[in-house]
Amino acid sequence: MKTFELKRQVPIDSSYDLVVCGGGPAGCSAAIAAARLGGKVLLIEATGCLGGMGSSGLVTAFDPMANGEVALVRGIMGEIVQRVHDRGFTGPQVTPDFWSKNYHCWTPFNAEGYKLILDELCAEAGIEVRFFTRLIDVDVTGQHVNGVMLNNIEGHRYVPAKTFVDATGDAVLTHLCGAACREAGRDTDHIMPPTLCSVMSNIHWQKAQSDLSRTGPDEQQKYLNQAVDDGFFSHTDRHLPGLFKISPTMAALNGGHMFHTNALNCKSLSDGMVRGRQLAQEYLAFYRKYVPGCENMEHATTASLMGIRESRRIVGEYELNVNDYLARRQFPDQIGVFNKAIDIHVYDDSPEQYARFCEEYGSRGRLNAGECFGIPYGILVPKGWQNLWVAGRCVSSDVQVHGSIRVQPAASMMGQAAGTAAMQSIRNDEVACELNTAVLIEQLRKDHAYLPQSDLSPTMTRG
Template identity: 30%
Template sequence: MSKRKTSFAILAAVLVLASVLLWAWRDRIGLFANTEPPSQPEAVSTGEPKEHYDVIVAGTDPEGVAAALSAARSGLSVLLTDGKDRDRLGGLITLGWLNSFDLNFAPTEDGKPSADRELLNKGVFQEWYDQLEGTSIDVVHAASALNRMVSAEPDIDLLMRTRSMKPFMDGTEIAGLEIVDESGVTRTIGANAVIDATQDGDIAALAGVPYTTGREDLGNPEARMAVTLVFKLSGVTDEIWQSFGKREDTGIDKMSAWGFPDAKLYESSNPDKVALRGLNIGRQNDDTLLINAMHLFGIDPLDRQSLEEGMEIGKKEAPRIVDYLKRNFKELSQLEYAGTAPELYVRESRHIRGEYRLTIADVMENRDFWDAIAYGSYDVDIQRLNRQDTGAIMLSPQQYGVPFRSLVPLEVDRLLVVGRSASFDSLPHGSARVVPLGMATGQAAGAAAKLAIERDMSFRELSRSKEAVAELRSRLAEAGVDLKYRSFPKPSYMNHKAYKGLLAAVSMNMTIGGYDNDRWDLDGKASPASFRNMMLRLFLMYPDQFGENPAKAVQTGSGSRVVSLEQASGALCFMAGAEYDKGRATGELLRRGWLKEETVQAVTDQEALTNGEAFMLLRDVLEFHAGVVYE
C-alpha cells in the first residue's frame, strides 16, 4: 500500500473514531442534538467459536444481551447466539419493532404517581436506556447501542445468523448447545451453564423442562394474548407530531404518542383473525412512525406455519389499516404506509415451571422475597384473546419481587431461564413479561452463573442457600442493580373485609381492578351473569371437583338482578355434585364443613349477595372441598 493510501486509511479511521466518541458524548458537550447516531444495526459474528465456554446465552433479545454482559463482566467466557437467522441484536425491540418500553417505576412514599419517579432495577437496562431517545426509541439506534455494549466486552463471542440450536444433555444436566451455523455446519459447543433467553423458552422445552402454555393454568390452554405486527408510516413532521397532542383523546411526549381510541372501529377484512385497537405510536429518527395497534388472533407462537400465517395476514391487512387511518384521522392523512416489522410481536407462549412460580397474589400483595433479584411494578396488562374479548388491566402493583427461584427450572440442571418465559403464572406474566424486567432477570442470571461456577454449586443448590443468594444480591448491587424495596402505603383493597375472597377471585381471573385498583366493586351486588361466570371459572380450572354444567348452576327468578345466599349455595352444591334439599343448600355446605359459619354471618343481606361476599363463599368451598387456597 502506498504512503498516500495509508495516510487516507489512518485519517478515515480517526474520523470514524471521532464521530463515535462525539456521539457518545453528545449530551455532555452539546453537539449533534438533532443528529441520528451512526447506523450500524447489523451484528457480525466475532469469528470461529470455541469448543467450550463458561456460559452460553441462547437468545439475542435484550434479555440475552443483559445476561451475556453480566456474565462476561464477572470474568466468564461467554458465547451469545441465536437460532433464528437474525442479523442484529435486540430481537423483539429491533426486529419486532416494539419500540416503546413498558417501564417499571419505583413507588413513591405516598403511593401516588410522580413525574420524576425513578426506574426500578437500573443495572444493564438503565445503561442501555440512557443511550436512547426516551419512552420510545429508534430501533436502528437501539441495535447500534447493543452492538457497542457487546463489542466492548472481550470475553463475549458473538455467533449470528445461526439456523437452529438445541441442547445436548448429560443425564438431567444441560451440557451445551448443538448449533447449525449460517453455512449449514453443525457445531457442538460445551458449557458449564446455559442461560435460555429465547422469547419462548425454546432451549428449556427441548431439554425437558415442564411448562404450561397460554392460559393453561387457568383452564384455557389454547387461549393466549393476541400477537401484533407493528407497521410503519413515513412523512412525519414536527407539525404533524404536535397535532397528535392537540386531540382531546390523545397524548404525546417527545418520542411517544398514545390515543386515537376510535381506531378500534376499523372494520377488519377478517374479524376472527385481525382487529385494531387504539394506537401506540413511537417516533423514529428518520421521520417515520411505528404503530403498535394490530391484534392478530389464534396464532400459535410455537408453530412455524401458524407464525407464517400470522405474518401473511398482518402484511395484507396493514395497508388497509393505514388507508382507514388516513381517511378517518386528519392528523394522519399526510402520512404514507412504509411497511411492517420483520418479526411478529408475540406476547405469550410458554411459562416454564421453576423452583418458584410467581403468582398474581404475589403481585397483588406487592410481596418482597428473600431471594428477589429484580422488581416489577408495571400494570398487569392482559391483551385481547379474541375478537369478543376486550382485554383487561388486572391491577396496578406498587413493587413486587421476582425470586431467583423463578429462573431455576424444574428437572433440568445447569440451566436458567430469563425473560417472559420464566416461571410466572399467566396472570402475573402480564406484568413480568416486559423487557426492562426481563433484562434485570438476565443480568441476575449472568451473575449467578459466575457464583455457581466459583462455588461448584448447581443453580438449584444456589437457589436454596440463603447465604449464597445474599452474596448474589450483593454482587448485583455492586454491578449497579437497585435491589431496594421501597416504603409505600398498603393498597386500600387489602383492608376490605372480603379481601381474602378477592385474592381468590383475582387468582382465578374472575374480576379486575383496572389502572387505579378501584374496579373490584366488592360492595356492589353480585349479578346472576357474574356468578355464572364464577361457576365457569371453577369448572374450567377444577373440573374434577366442580364438574357440572356451569350454565345450569345459577337458578334465579325471571328478570332477577341479584343472587341470594341460598341460590349461590345451591349453585356451589350443584357444581360440586353434592345433594341437598331445596332451600337448605347453605345448611348443607355448613354441615359438610365446606363453608365457615363466620362467612355466612358476615353476609349483610342474604337475599342479595355482594360481589365480595360471593368471593368469600367461593374461597371457603375451594379450600374445604377442593383443597385449594389462594393466599
C-alpha cells in the same frame, strides 16, 4: 408423525463458561453481566441483529421502568436506555424522567440506534456474538446440560459449556432439554394474540397535537371506534393501537392482532405473518383517513419477526403468581422489582374481552405510583436443573403475572441476574437450583440493580 434417525459426526467448537441462546433484552443482559464478571461468553442469535422484539420485532418502546418516585429498573437496562438516549436514538419528546422517574411511562426509541448500542456494549464486554445461528438441539445428562447443537451457514456445530442461559423467548433450550414447560393454548384456554409491528413515516406530529400512543388515547379510541363502526377493517378489533413517536416524522405502530395464532406452530406463525402484512395496510389506510396529522403517512416496513406475546413458560423452582403481585410481595431473593400493569390483550374481538381488558389493565391489575412487586430468583431456574437458567418472556409465572413481566425492562433485569448467577455458580461451585441467593443479590447491587429488600436469605423462595 413418522420419524427419521439422523446420525452424523459434528465438529466440536471451543468451550465456553456460558452460552446464551437468544439476543433479545434478556440474552444481551445475561451475556453482558457474565462477560463483565470475567466469563468467556458466546451469545447466539437466529437473526442478524441484537434486541429481539425491540429490533427485529419493531416493538420500539421500553415499558415503564420507574414508579413515579424511584427508578426500579437500573443496572444494565438503565445503562442501555441512557446510552440510547445520549446518542439521540430515543423519541424527540423523551427526557430522562421517562425511564428514571415517571409512573406508567413508555420510552420510545429508534430500532437502528438500539441495535448499534447493543453491538457496542457486547463488543466492549468481550462477548463473542454469532448471528444467523440457531439452537437446534442439546446434550444433557440428568438435569445437567453438557452442550448445545447449533446450526448456521457453516453447518452444525456442537458447543460445550459450563453454563447456559435460555433467552429465546419461547424457552426453546429448556424445551429441548426435556424440562417441563407450560404452553399457551395447550395448558391454557387462550393464547394472547401476536401483532406484526410496523414503522410508519411522514407523520405531522404538530397537527396530531399529541403523541398518539400516550396523551391522546381517548381521541384515538374515538377514531378507531368510528372506523370499526364504518366497517373499515376486515375485523372488529377495538383494541387501541400504539403509535409511538420515534422521530420528528416517524412512528412505530403496534396495531392489529392475529387472533388464535400459535407461535409454537410453524404453519400458524407463517399464516400470521401474511395476515399481519395485510393488517398493516389496513391500519395505514385507517390513519390516513381518520387521524389528523396522518393524512400523508407512509408505511416504511413491517417487522421481520412476528411480535409474540405468549408461547411457553417454564416450570421453575418458584412460580410468581397474581396474589404475589396484588400483595406487592417483596422477596429476600428478589433480583428485580417492577411496577408494570398486567397487560393481557384481548383474546378475541368480543365485547366481553374488551370489558375484561379494560377492567384488568385500567384498574384491578395496576399498581399505584410508588409501589412495586418483587421478581424472585426461583422463577429463572427450571425445577431441579443445575447449570441452566431462563430469562425473559418465558420464565416461571402464572398467566396474569406474565402479563406484567413479559416486557423488555423486566426481561433485561432477569437476564442480568441469570448471567450473574451463572458466573457465581462456576466460581463457587454451586448449582442453579441451590445457589446462595444472598451472595447473588449483593453482586447485583454492586452492579447497580435496585433491590430494596432489607433481609437476604442464602436459599431461594420456592413453591
